Amino acid sequence: MSMAEDSQAELAMDYDRSKDIKAFDDTKAGVKGLVDAGIVEIPRMFIRSPHELAEELIQGKSTLQVPVIELSGLEVEDARKKILDEIREASEKWGFFQSWKEYYCLIEQREELNARRIQLYQSKTAISILYRPRNVIKDKCWHVITIRMPITRANSWYAKYQILVSLPLSFKIEWQLKVKLAMDYDPSDEKKAIDDAKAGVKGLVDSGIVEIPRIFIRPPHELAEELNMCKSTLQVPVVDLSGIHVEDGRKKIVDEIREASEKWGLFQLINHGIPSSVLEGMIDGNRKFHEQDVEVKKEYYSSDPTARKVRYDSNLHVFKTKGLTANWKDTLYISELVSGYIEPEEIPEVCRKTSLEYINHVVKLEDILLGLLSEALGLKTNHLKATECDKKQLMVCHYYPACPQPELTLGTEKHTDPVFLTIVLQDQSGGLQVMCDNQWADVTPIEHGLVVNIGDLLQIVSNDKFVSAIHRVVAKKVGPRISVVCFFNGVSTPPKLYGPIKELISEENPPLYKDFPLVDYVTKFFSKPLDKTGLDLFRL
Numbered sequence: 001m002s003m004a005e006d007s008q009a010e011l012a013m014d015y016d017r018s019k020d021i022k023a024f025d026d027t028k029a030g031v032k033g034l035v036d037a038g039i040v041e042i043p044r045m046f047i048r049s050p051h052e053l054a055e056e057l058i059q060g061k062s063t064l065q066v067p068v069i070e071l072s073g074l075e076v077e078d079a080r081k082k083i084l085d086e087i088r089e090a091s092e093k094w095g096f097f098q099s100w101k102e103y104y105c106l107i108e109q110r111e112e113l114n115a116r117r118i119q120l121y122q123s124k125t126a127i128s129i130l131y132r133p134r135n136v137i138k139d140k141c142w143h144v145i146t147i148r149m150p151i152t153r154a155n156s157w158y159a160k161y162q163i164l165v166s167l168p169l170s171f172k173i174e175w176q177l178k179v180k181l182a183m184d185y186d187p188s189d190e191k192k193a194i195d196d197a198k199a200g201v202k203g204l205v206d207s208g209i210v211e212i213p214r215i216f217i218r219p220p221h222e223l224a225e226e227l228n229m230c231k232s233t234l235q236v237p238v239v240d241l242s243g244i245h246v247e248d249g250r251k252k253i254v255d256e257i258r259e260a261s262e263k264w265g266l267f268q269l270i271n272h273g274i275p276s277s278v279l280e281g282m283i284d285g286n287r288k289f290h291e292q293d294v295e296v297k298k299e300y301y302s303s304d305p306t307a308r309k310v311r312y313d314s315n316l317h318v319f320k321t322k323g324l325t326a327n328w329k330d331t332l333y334i335s336e337l338v339s340g341y342i343e344p345e346e347i348p349e350v351c352r353k354t355s356l357e358y359i360n361h362v363v364k365l366e367d368i369l370l371g372l373l374s375e376a377l378g379l380k381t382n383h384l385k386a387t388e389c390d391k392k393q394l395m396v397c398h399y400y401p402a403c404p405q406p407e408l409t410l411g412t413e414k415h416t417d418p419v420f421l422t423i424v425l426q427d428q429s430g431g432l433q434v435m436c437d438n439q440w441a442d443v444t445p446i447e448h449g450l451v452v453n454i455g456d457l458l459q460i461v462s463n464d465k466f467v468s469a470i471h472r473v474v475a476k477k478v479g480p481r482i483s484v485v486c487f488f489n490g491v492s493t494p495p496k497l498y499g500p501i502k503e504l505i506s507e508e509n510p511p512l513y514k515d516f517p518l519v520d521y522v523t524k525f526f527s528k529p530l531d532k533t534g535l536d537l538f539r540l
């Protein structure tokens with residue numbers, strides 16, 4: 001009798017399945033218990049139906065190769081495109097693929113447990129991928145899948161970490177990176193060490209670190225989410241101000257600014273009138289400040305924003321904004337420069353002249369922009385200026401050192417600016433990105449160009465006609481990247497109420513926000529995580 005006939009005969013007998021299942025359950029020893037008991041025939045409850053068994057016998061074995069896709073290089077544009085093409089092809093044809101990637105896991109380094117440090121470990125061989133091996137059917141044939149599961153002795157203790165790749169017919173990659181984060185990690189130790197050194201993130205790089213401290217590592221869910229995100233191919237709008245004094249030219253500019261402010265909340269500016277020597281001088285002054293002797297720079301180090309008007313620090317905001325990652329950059333803050341509360345001598349000497357020159361030009365440009373933005377909202381040219389929305393100025397000089405593990409951190413985390421308007425001068429390194437249609441688009445540097453950002457407060461006073469730009473800066477292997485950001489904000493004292501502009505309100509366009517004093521906004525903004533929008537704080 002063949003195997004099929006055997007099974008047929010057995011299956012034909014009178015049989016009470018529930019009784020079998022109960023007896024099996026009662027043993028509580030599982031299938032292994034049956035084997036341990038020495039059975040030579042498997043119980044009937046495990047036998048597949050005759051037609052399934054018969055089908056199996058006539059089914060051939062495919063010789064096709066299940067696609068294997070190496071995911072390393074996802075961060076690089078060309079490599080990413082190739083990987084996505086392979087994934088698309090595999091998903092369309094198979095709905096399945098094997099993949100592997102040089103990956104990162106947070107692991108406890110045994111030797112360092114005493115020091116209670118968590119290190120990030122990266123290695124092709126030192127990764128444990130727990131993957132339920134199974135077969136895949138294609139063209140009615142079963143394919144056996146072999147899984148690369150490089151687990152070495154050295155890292156077997158962290159076999160709990162899992163990377164699951166599931167690909168349900170669409171070509172969306174779903175990575176679930178489950179990493180066990182140590183319960184007893186205290187970011188204050190790392191923060192204190194960096195603060196005490198007063199040498200900034202640059203100091204870490206200069207000391208030759210090859211792994212970034214844990215305080216800078218983004219949480220696993222964010223790292224995994226990042227892998228899922230596609231890069232936008234949309235072009236960030238560029239507005240050319242050269243035709244501003246011609247009637248038709250101005251109208252065109254106002255239209256372009258309106259469109260960009262409604263869709264992106266961000267645009268690049270060219271022919272804005274600030275001499276290129278001033279822009280280059282500003283970038284250079286910024287670089288000189290951060291690259292000067294640490295002993296001199298130290299004098300300015302303070303992580304307390306209220307301590308002084310001119311200070312520099314690393315962006316270790318993990319306390320205020322619990323759960324967030326520190327940013328891979330150092331920043332020199334120069335506040336209230338124009339409003340007269342600060343003496344020029346307070347600005348560090350290496351960048352004093354260049355900063356004063358730049359700010360002098362940038363405030364004039366700000367006036368022009370406020371006029372254009374007012375017109376874009378259908379208001380009189382001087383409307384926004386009259387609200388004193390640019391009265392308070394803060395200039396920040398960012399320095400983003402090269403990062404040994406850029407994919408694990410960010411130069412500036414995702415955020416919107418809690419101000420009316422921001423003007424950004426960036427060098428040619430790139431890294432600034434803006435969110436549009438839920439995708440990150442590069443704000444590719446234009447030589448001698450500037451970037452204009454709509455802040456939360458302009459979105460509010462425009463009653464959501466304009467949007468504030470969600471943006472960030474990615475970290476890079478090469479550096480430094482240098483940028484100078486000028487924030488323009490309204491007045492806090494005497495308290496002045498801000499809210500949707502009355503001229504923009506009508507029955508069809510009711511106010512979306514209540515009026516509020518600026519100081520309330522700022523306090524509330526900084527007591528929430530930075531990556532959460534401040535727009536909802538006063539939304540009706």
Ligand SMILES: O=C(O)CCC(=O)C(=O)O
Nearest residue numbers: 398412426432473483485
């Ligand atoms: O460095 C940049 O280009 C932008 C930084 C930024 O977004 C900020 O300081 O708010």
Ligand SMILES: [Fe+2]
Nearest residue numbers: 415416417471
């Ligand atoms: Fe910003």
